[in-house]
Amino acid sequence: MRPAKTSPRPTPPSGGSAKPQSEQQRTRLRWAALGLVLALALAYANSLSTPFVFDDLEGVVGNTSIRDPSHWSDVLWAPANATGATGRPLVNLSLALNYALGGLDVRGYHVFNLLLHAASALLLLGLVRCTLLLPALAARFSAVALPAGLSVALLWGLHPLLTESVTCVIQRTELLGGFFYLLTLYAFVRSASGDASPRWRIASVAACLLGMAAKETMATAPLIVFFFDRTFVAGSFAGAWRERRGYYLALAATWLPLLALVIAAKNRSGIVGFDLGVSPYAYALTQCKALLLYLKLSFWPHPLVVDYGADLVPGLGAVWWQALVLIALVGGTLIALWRKPWLGFLGLVFFVIIAPSSSILPLTTQTISEHRMYLSLAAVVIPVVMWIFHRLGPRGLTVTLLLALVLGVATFARNQDYRTPLNLWRVTVRDYPDNARARTNYGNYLAQDGQLTEAVAQFQASLRLKANDPDAAFNLGNALTSLGDFTGAAEAYGRALKINPNHAMAHYGLANCLARLGRMDDAVAHFARASQLRPSDVNVLHAYASALAYANRGDEALGVYAEALKLTPQDPALYGERGAVLAGLRRWDEALSDLREAARLAPEDAHARFNLGRLLLDQQRWPEAAETFAAMIRLQPQEAAAYNGLGRALSGQERWDEAIAQFQQACRLQPQWPEPQRNLERAEFKRSLRPARP
Numbered sequence: 001m002r003p004a005k006t007s008p009r010p011t012p013p014s015g016g017s018a019k020p021q022s023e024q025q026r027t028r029l030r031w032a033a034l035g036l037v038l039a040l041a042l043a044y045a046n047s048l049s050t051p052f053v054f055d056d057l058e059g060v061v062g063n064t065s066i067r068d069p070s071h072w073s074d075v076l077w078a079p080a081n082a083t084g085a086t087g088r089p090l091v092n093l094s095l096a097l098n099y100a101l102g103g104l105d106v107r108g109y110h111v112f113n114l115l116l117h118a119a120s121a122l123l124l125l126g127l128v129r130c131t132l133l134l135p136a137l138a139a140r141f142s143a144v145a146l147p148a149g150l151s152v153a154l155l156w157g158l159h160p161l162l163t164e165s166v167t168c169v170i171q172r173t174e175l176l177g178g179f180f181y182l183l184t185l186y187a188f189v190r191s192a193s194g195d196a197s198p199r200w201r202i203a204s205v206a207a208c209l210l211g212m213a214a215k216e217t218m219a220t221a222p223l224i225v226f227f228f229d230r231t232f233v234a235g236s237f238a239g240a241w242r243e244r245r246g247y248y249l250a251l252a253a254t255w256l257p258l259l260a261l262v263i264a265a266k267n268r269s270g271i272v273g274f275d276l277g278v279s280p281y282a283y284a285l286t287q288c289k290a291l292l293l294y295l296k297l298s299f300w301p302h303p304l305v306v307d308y309g310a311d312l313v314p315g316l317g318a319v320w321w322q323a324l325v326l327i328a329l330v331g332g333t334l335i336a337l338w339r340k341p342w343l344g345f346l347g348l349v350f351f352v353i354i355a356p357s358s359s360i361l362p363l364t365t366q367t368i369s370e371h372r373m374y375l376s377l378a379a380v381v382i383p384v385v386m387w388i389f390h391r392l393g394p395r396g397l398t399v400t401l402l403l404a405l406v407l408g409v410a411t412f413a414r415n416q417d418y419r420t421p422l423n424l425w426r427v428t429v430r431d432y433p434d435n436a437r438a439r440t441n442y443g444n445y446l447a448q449d450g451q452l453t454e455a456v457a458q459f460q461a462s463l464r465l466k467a468n469d470p471d472a473a474f475n476l477g478n479a480l481t482s483l484g485d486f487t488g489a490a491e492a493y494g495r496a497l498k499i500n501p502n503h504a505m506a507h508y509g510l511a512n513c514l515a516r517l518g519r520m521d522d523a524v525a526h527f528a529r530a531s532q533l534r535p536s537d538v539n540v541l542h543a544y545a546s547a548l549a550y551a552n553r554g555d556e557a558l559g560v561y562a563e564a565l566k567l568t569p570q571d572p573a574l575y576g577e578r579g580a581v582l583a584g585l586r587r588w589d590e591a592l593s594d595l596r597e598a599a600r601l602a603p604e605d606a607h608a609r610f611n612l613g614r615l616l617l618d619q620q621r622w623p624e625a626a627e628t629f630a631a632m633i634r635l636q637p638q639e640a641a642a643y644n645g646l647g648r649a650l651s652g653q654e655r656w657d658e659a660i661a662q663f664q665q666a667c668r669l670q671p672q673w674p675e676p677q678r679n680l681e682r683a684e685f686k687r688s689l690r691p692a693r694p
Contacts, residue, residue: 025146029129032150033122034430040118040157043408047167047415048110053424054306054441059084059095059170061104068094077264084170087265090213091173109169116175117166121157123182125149125380130189134232144389144396151400156378158407160301160414161294165371168306169416174374178216181353181375183207184221184251185228192233205250212258219258220352222251227348231341278362282312287358288322289313290368294354297370298380301407304414306424307438308368330533350379421445429458436466442476447479455479463495472501477509486513504533508540511547520551521632531560538567546577554581572602576611583615591615597694599628606635606642613645621651640670647679656687 060066060668063082065074078085078092085092094112102108129149132141141148156162163172184207189202204225211218226248227242241248248569263376297304313319333347354376357363389396417427425442432438445460459476462469477492492511495501527544534540541564548557561578565571579594595612602608611633616625626649634643660683666676 028146032146033125036121036125036150036153036157037118039154039404040114040121043158043411043639044110044114044117044166044415047114047163047418048107049678050106050110050167050415050418051208051421052104052106052109052169053418054168055171055419056085056169058082060109063092063095065092066099069096071098084173087261088214089261090172090176090210091215094172094176106169110167113166113169113172116172116179117157117162120175120179120182121153123179123186124156125153127182127186127189128152128382130186130193131232131527134189134193136232136235144394147394147400148215148385148389151388151397151404152378152382154404155385155400155407156381158404158411159298159377159381160304160407161370161373161377162299163304163411163414163418164306165374167415168371171371171374173215174371175564176374177211177217180207180211180214181218181221184211185225188225188228192229201244201247201250205247205254208251209254212254213261216258216262216425217353217356219255219356222248222254224349224352225251227337227345230308231345236607265416278312278364280360280362283362283367284360285316285319285323286311286313286367288319288326291326291354291643292322293368294370294373294376295380298373298377301410304370304417305432305435305438306370306428307435307441308366308432309435309437310365310367311436312367338400346379346382350376354380371620382575412527422449434465436472437461437470439465440472442468443472444475444477447475447482452479452483456483459492468499470496470503470506473499474503474506476511476668477506480508481513486516489513490517502533504530504537504540508543512543515547515550520547523547524551524553530621535563538564538571542574542577545574549577549581549584554585557581570601571606572605576608579615580611583618588619592619600688606632606634609635610641610645613649617645617648617652620650620652625649626653638669640666640673640676643669644673644679647676647683651679651683652684654686656683656690659683660687 018185058083059078063078063085065071065078065082065085069075075093075096076089078088080086082092085095095109098109098112126149129145131137132145132148138145165178172409184204187200187204187207191198191204196321208218208221211221226237226240230237230245234240234243314596316323329347330351333344333351336344336347338344354372357372358370385396385400387401392399418424422442422445425438425445428435428438429442437452438457439462443455446452446455446458456476456479459472459479462472463476466472473492473496477489480486480489480492490510490513493506493513496506497510500506506524507530511523511530514520514523514526524544524547527540527547530540531537531544541560545557545560545564548554548560558578558581561574561581565574565578568574575594576598579591579598582588582591582594592612592615595608595615598608599605599612609628613625613628613632616622616628626646629642630640633646638643643662643666646657647666650656650659650662660680663676663680664682666673667680670676
C-alpha cells in the first residue's frame with residue numbers, strides 16, 4: 001500500500017493551524033458553534049416531552065438499578081433485562097444521574113440526550129475544521145475549513161436518520177459512544193496541530209477509555225486513529241508508530257477494560273453472540289440489505305422505521321445485488337486507501353464503525369436498526385460536503401445551509417411521529433407493514449387505548465406474518481378477553497402455549513378464561529402451571545388460590561394463600577379471602593383473625609368490614625359485630641346491607657328499638673330486598689312481646 005504523500009515532519013504553512021488564531025477567526029468560530037447548537041435545539045424542540053418508547057421501557061422505566069445511587073455496584077452494572085444498559089456502566093450511570101435529578105420525568109432524559117448530541121456535533125465541527133487546517137491540507141482547504149466543518153456538523157446533526165438515536169432515550173448508548181469516539185479523534189488532531197504538551201494525547205486516551213464503558217463500537221477507535229495519523233499526519237504507518245508509539249500502546253490498553261466488560265456481560269442477556277441459534281451467514285446476508293438501506297436513507301431519509309423486527313433474509317437470492325454493491329464499495333475503499341487515502345479513510349470509517357453490529361456477529365433482537373448509523377453517517381456526509389465546496393468554493397456554504405434547513409424540518413416532522421407510542425407504532429406499521437413485531441406493539445397500544453377491535457385485527461395480522469410468535473397469540477387472547485370473547489381468547493392462549501408451553505402468562509390467561517367458561521378443574525390446572533413457572537408472582541398465586549377456593553378445595557387454597565402472603569404480608573385482600581376459606585372450613589378463630597387483619601390493613605374498605613361483620617354475626621359476637629357494621633355505615637352510608645347487619649347485631653342484644661330503626665333504613669335504601677323487611681317484622685314482633693313498663 002502506498003502511503004499518503006505527506007512528509008513525516010511537515011512544517012506548517014502560513015495558513016496552517018500552528019498560526020495563532022486571530023480574534024476575528026475566534027469570533028466566527030463562536031458564532032458558528034452557537035448557530036449549530038440553536039439549529040439542533042429548534043429541530044429537536046418538539047422531542048423533549050416524547051414519552052419513553054420501545055427499548056426505553058426496559059432500559060429506563062424497568063431498570064431498577066438506577067433508582068438508588070447509594071448502591072454503586074447496581075448503578076455501574078445494570079441488570080440483564082435493562083436493554084441497552086447491560087454491560088455499559090457509563091450509560092447506566094448517566095441514567096442514574098437523570099433519575100436522581102428528576103425521577104422518571106422524561107424531559108430530563110431528553111435534555112441530556114440533546115446536550116450530548118449537540119456536544120458531538122460541536123466536536124465534529126472542530127474535528128473537520130482542525131483536520132482541514134493540518135499542514136498536509138491547509139494549503140488547499142484553510143479558506144473553507146470553518147464553513148466546511150460547520151456544514152458537516154449541521155448536515156450530520158440535523159439529519160433525520162439520527163432521530164432514533166437522539167429521541168429514544170436508551171439510545172444514548174450511541175450518543176455516549178459517539179461523543180467519546182469523536183473526542184478521541186479531536187483530541188488527537190489537536191495534539192498533532194503543533195501543541196507539544198501531552199495534555200491532548202492524555203485527553204484522547206482518557207476519552208477512548210471512557211467510551212469503552214459506553215458502547216462496544218469504541219473498540220475500533222484506536223484503529224481509526226492510527227489510520228487517521230497515517231493518512232493526514234505522519235504519512236505512513238511506520239511514521240505514525242515511530243512518532244507516537246507510547247500513545248498507541250495506551251490506546252490499545254483501553255481494549256482490556258472493554259474485554260472485561262464484554263466477558264462479564266456474556267452475550268448481552270442472550271441477544272448477541274454466535275451461540276444463539278442465528279446463523280452468522282444468514283445474519284451477514286441480512287446486513288447486505290441493511291447497509292444498502294442505511295446508505296439509501298443517508299441520501300433520502302424516508303421512510304424511517306423505529307423497528308424493522310428480527311427477521312433474516314431467506315438466502316443470497318434475496319440480496320444478491322446488494323451483496324455485489326457492497327463488495328464493490330469495500331473493494332473501492334481498499335483501493336482508495338492506496339490511491340486516494342482521504343477518501344479511502346472515510347470509507348474505512350463507515351465500514352469499521354458499523355462492522356461490530358452489521359457484519360457476521362448476530363444481534364438477534366434487531367437485525368436492522370437505524371441508530372447504528374449514528375457515527376457512520378458522518379463518513380457519508382463529509383465527502384458530499386467536500387464535493388460541494390470543491391465545486392463552489394466558499395459559496396458552498398449557501399447550498400449546505402439550504403440542505404440543513406430541509407433536513408432540520410424533516411427531523412422536526414419525524415419527531416412528531418414519536419409524540420405518543422400509539423402514533424409511533426401506527427406510523428411504523430404504515431411504513432413497514434410486513435413487520436410482525438411492530439403490529440404486535442401497535443396492537444398493544446390500541447388495546448391500552450380501548451380500541452380493542454382494532455387491536456385484535458393487528459394481532460391477527462401479526463400472526464399471519466409470523467405464525468410461531470407466542471406473544472402475538474398471547475396478546476390476542478388478552479384483547480379477546482377484554483371483549484368478553486372467552487372462547488376465542490382460550491383458543492388464542494392455547495395457540496400461544498402450543499408454541500411455547502412454558503409461557504406462564506398464557507397459562508394464567510387461559511385459566512381465567514376457563515374459569516369464566518365454568519371449566520373450573522381445567523382452570524385450576526393452568527393456574528397451577530402458571531404458579532410453577534412464576535412462583536414469585538403474587539397475582540398468579542392469588543388467582544390460583546381463589547380458583548382452588550371456588551372449586552371447594554379449601555385445604556389446598558390455604559397453602560397457596562400462605563405462599564402469597566409470604567411475598568406480600570400486608571395484602572388485605574389475601575387475608576380477607578383466606579378468612580372466608582377458613583370460615584368455610586369451620587376454623588372460626590383463625591377465620592376471625594384473618595378477617596380482623598384484613599379490616600385493620602384496609603380501614604377504608606367497606607367490603608372487608610362486611611365480611612368480618614357477617615362472621616361475627618354467625619358467631620353471635622353481637623357487640624363487635626355492631627361496631628363493625630357501624631364502621632361500615634360510616635364508609636358507605638347508602639349501603640343497605642350495612643344497616644341490615646347492624647340491625648341484626650342490635651337484635652342479638654335485644655335492642656329492638658335501635659334494631660328496628662336500622663332495618664327501616666335498609667328497607668328505604670333497597671325496598672326490593674326481602675331480608676331487611678323480614679328482619680324488621682321479626683324485630684317488631686319481638687318488641688311487642690316485651691312487657692309494658694308500669
